Amino acid sequence: MEATAVKIENESMENRVAQIIIEELKLEDVTPESFDKNLDLVDELGIDSMDLTAVVLVLQDEYSITIDEDDYPKLKNVSLIAKYIQDRLD
Amino acid sequence: MSGPAQATRAEVLNFSTHPTKGQRWKFSQLLEDESVRHRWEKVRKYFFLRESTYDMSNRCNIRCDGCYYFEGDKQFARENRKTEAWRTLMRQEKARGITYVVLAGAEPALVPELLRVCFEEMPLGSIATNGVKFIPKSVGYKIHISVWGNDETSRKIRRAKDLLVRQMDNYAGDERAVFVFTYTRENINEAQEVVELLASNDFKVTFNMFSSTLGYDGPLRHDDRSLLATRKSMLDLLRLYPQNVLFSPYSALAHTHTRGLHSLFKCPYPRMNPSTHIGLGRSFRQYRTDLNWDREVACCVPDTDCEDCRHYAAGSAVVTARLHGHAKDPEHFKAWLDYVDTYLAVWVMGYEKSENLQTKLVPPPGFELAPAW
Numbered sequence: 001m002e003a004t005a006v007k008i009e010n011e012s013m014e015n016r017v018a019q020i021i022i023e024e025l026k027l028e029d030v031t032p033e034s035f036d037k038n039l040d041l042v043d044e045l046g047i048d049s050m051d052l053t054a055v056v057l058v059l060q061d062e063y064s065i066t067i068d069e070d071d072y073p074k075l076k077n078v079s080l081i082a083k084y085i086q087d088r089l090d
Numbered sequence: 091m092s093g094p095a096q097a098t099r100a101e102v103l104n105f106s107t108h109p110t111k112g113q114r115w116k117f118s119q120l121l122e123d124e125s126v127r128h129r130w131e132k133v134r135k136y137f138f139l140r141e142s143t144y145d146m147s148n149r150c151n152i153r154c155d156g157c158y159y160f161e162g163d164k165q166f167a168r169e170n171r172k173t174e175a176w177r178t179l180m181r182q183e184k185a186r187g188i189t190y191v192v193l194a195g196a197e198p199a200l201v202p203e204l205l206r207v208c209f210e211e212m213p214l215g216s217i218a219t220n221g222v223k224f225i226p227k228s229v230g231y232k233i234h235i236s237v238w239g240n241d242e243t244s245r246k247i248r249r250a251k252d253l254l255v256r257q258m259d260n261y262a263g264d265e266r267a268v269f270v271f272t273y274t275r276e277n278i279n280e281a282q283e284v285v286e287l288l289a290s291n292d293f294k295v296t297f298n299m300f301s302s303t304l305g306y307d308g309p310l311r312h313d314d315r316s317l318l319a320t321r322k323s324m325l326d327l328l329r330l331y332p333q334n335v336l337f338s339p340y341s342a343l344a345h346t347h348t349r350g351l352h353s354l355f356k357c358p359y360p361r362m363n364p365s366t367h368i369g370l371g372r373s374f375r376q377y378r379t380d381l382n383w384d385r386e387v388a389c390c391v392p393d394t395d396c397e398d399c400r401h402y403a404a405g406s407a408v409v410t411a412r413l414h415g416h417a418k419d420p421e422h423f424k425a426w427l428d429y430v431d432t433y434l435a436v437w438v439m440g441y442e443k444s445e446n447l448q449t450k451l452v453p454p455p456g457f458e459l460a461p462a463w
Contacts, residue, residue, distance in 0.1 A: 042368050046187060048367030050137040053413045057117035069414050071368040
């Protein structure tokens, strides 16, 4: 039961992260649910440093955390971003 | 009799939600100011720009003291003048995500056929030229015309006669043209007459800082005193000619700080940045005239002494890339927006500069004003 709750929480955070990325990058034809959570944002989606920064600034607001610029390389995909945020919240 | 005026809703909200001194502002709070949000939306449309630079020719029709091109190995690269080779290169560049080209060294105007091919393949870019030879209108890039002082100074350090007059004649009424006045330690007092002349002829002008090439310790190199005098001159000219001078108070501060751009903002160009994860460290290349490039020396002004680098082209990328560090409070964020708005107006055809949001002198994040103002 507890594991299921954690899974739902992770999925919820991943979807919210995906939603922020979709909104900030103005992506079309994709929803938070359909967004591939393992898609490499730089190599496969092709986002650049300025776009990633814009996403990071919104994530900082959303979760009241500070993300260091040196940590950008860790933010490779939605799944890893959600895990990064979860670690900071813990 | 009425009591004290009631605080407005906005005042109450400001009081209750904005951070106290020392706390970090939320990004959403920075965007509550309508003029800031509007400027943010204006500049972020250009986040897709990804630049690389290209030496077009190993020849120049003048020879200037302290020229970055004629330092180091790149000047000895063989010229590739085959238009199809350049077309292929531009297509390859586009395929790897480059959206903006800077055509420079030694003098691009000497190879107009190559400029035309680049423009046909890559619609956004700029050309750094001395302005002696006109670049055909069919090349629709921004054209940055270098000015190193009045004509007397140009004759001395560029060995070019009546240079400013020739430059202005060539580019009269040309919307591509932006004059780039390079401040050296010795020409600060000439900026006023040059900018006045350019403004009276309806030209746009921006400012550059002489940045020493490696090993250069000659009379053009800035010192603290000349940095301060340059900053004052830049701010005076910005105030006097707001319609013609493309600059901002923060641009003036960032480029005349005692510390160079790398020290202030951590240069993201490959030469100083080993990371290939994202941004310039990943995508930027500096091609020589033989169409080869070398990551170890890749930056927008190769062979410049990084400690002394205050170059306008460098700043356009170095300061702009530091959005994260500037989005910490309204003062720094407005200063950053002005800087980016300036950079886009200088480098992108059709982009119009807006009024600066930040009129105060704000030091770069984590630093003091230096030299002291």
